[in-house]
Amino acid sequence: MRVSPNPKLKEILIQKNVGVCCVCKKRGLGVHFHHVDGDNSNTVEENLAVLCVKDHDLHHRPQAYNEPNHLELTEVEIREYKRSWEAFVKEASQKNPKVFAVLNTYGDYDRIHSLRLIFQWDDEKIEFERVFHLLGGPMDLLLDKVLEEIVWVGKEIQLLLVDSPLEIEYCPCCNSSYSNTINSNVTKKLSxxxxxxxxxxxxxxxxxxxxxxxxxxxxxxxxxxxxxxxxxxxxxxxxxxxxxxxxxIFKKNKRKNTGNKISKQDFNGLGAW
Structure with missing residues (x-):
């Protein structure tokens, strides 16, 4: 017999997941409360994962999706997504969190065309990321969205900026672009x-x-x-x-000083006088 979570339990789960799916972390989507072990009567917090409609359906009907690069959402994977995301949200709310927001910029110094905001742990593990492009609005608006996204996760999170524009590099196996994180040694110092x-x-x-x-x-x-x-x-x-x-290492050629004085005429035609 299926037992749905009561309103209090739903509120706890929504708070621990800041209202989003623990897999995709996309905002503005409807969410379900998924029984991780498949037992619909085992309605306890540890067995409930917050999933968006698509990822919930992807778990139950993986054959309906033609996505060669996606990971099938097994019970083990959903448990790990739930554990990691809820831990990240909790850490992000701390006074001096050991999680960071890293902003990658793409283009050149004259023209930045896109931004990638990466949320990472201090061991360089990426929890999730957001991509912003000029097609989505002017740069001032995109920067506002970046800051709003950080505050949504945690007001104490530090924003780190990669110090120069990056070229876009692609993974040879799945053709997705690489993300550049901040070195774990740097994050340990900062945190x-x-x-x-x-x-x-x-x-x-x-x-x-x-x-x-x-x-x-x-x-x-x-x-x-x-x-x-x-x-x-x-x-x-x-x-x-x-x-x-x-x-x-290059050796410098040292000019030996002969002690001879150089006259004004020696500089004729050189424009140095």
Whole structure:
């Protein structure tokens, strides 16, 4: 026998999911209260997931959808969506949340044509994202929508901006565009309330050869490590957790000073006098 959730339970679930589907997070859609284990009489909070009409139907009738790149909504997947989204909403309401909004811009410095707002955890996991394009309105309006979206999730969420416009890169298997997140080490620093007191930077210099190592700790947690050394091919080689680069070293030609004075005539035709 099917047992529908009472009004109080519905209100709790709506608040924990800020009124949206835990799978797609799209606003303005009607939602259902789905019995995750398939038992319609097991109407308890832990067994109810907030799903939009489409995702609810997708779970029950996956064969009706011709979407080659979608993940089928199994019981296990719905439970994980529910757990992650409700945890994200709860964290976003905290005073100093460990979740962030990251704004990617696409185009060039003269013309930004689209924005991607990414909501991520401090371990770089993306919870959900929104895309805004100039076809949807002028840039001022799009920026207002970005800020409104952040406030909707949590007023304490920090907004981080990727510092330069990005080229759009596509995944070779599903042709969807990549999202650029903020490094987890950066987010740990930004979300730490005791960074000034508990952060330590160590620099080790090897006196036997041109090299050094840098480590940064937050209390007992090492959040960054990198090393710089001079290679045999006369390059500076830098390696850290998620970055590696080399820079060639060029010798400057030093002009020997003969002590001779240069007269005004020596500059004739050069426009330097």
């Amino acid at each position: 730490s309330t005791s960074w000034k007191q508990d952060s330590i930077c160590t620099i080790y210099i090897n006196p036997m050869q041109p090299s050094l190592a840098i480590t940064i700790f937050l209390k007992d947690d090492m959040i960054y490590s990198g090393s710089l050394h001079r290679c045999k091919n006369n390059t500076l080689h830098y390696i850290c957790d998620n970055f590696e680069d080399s820079l060639s």
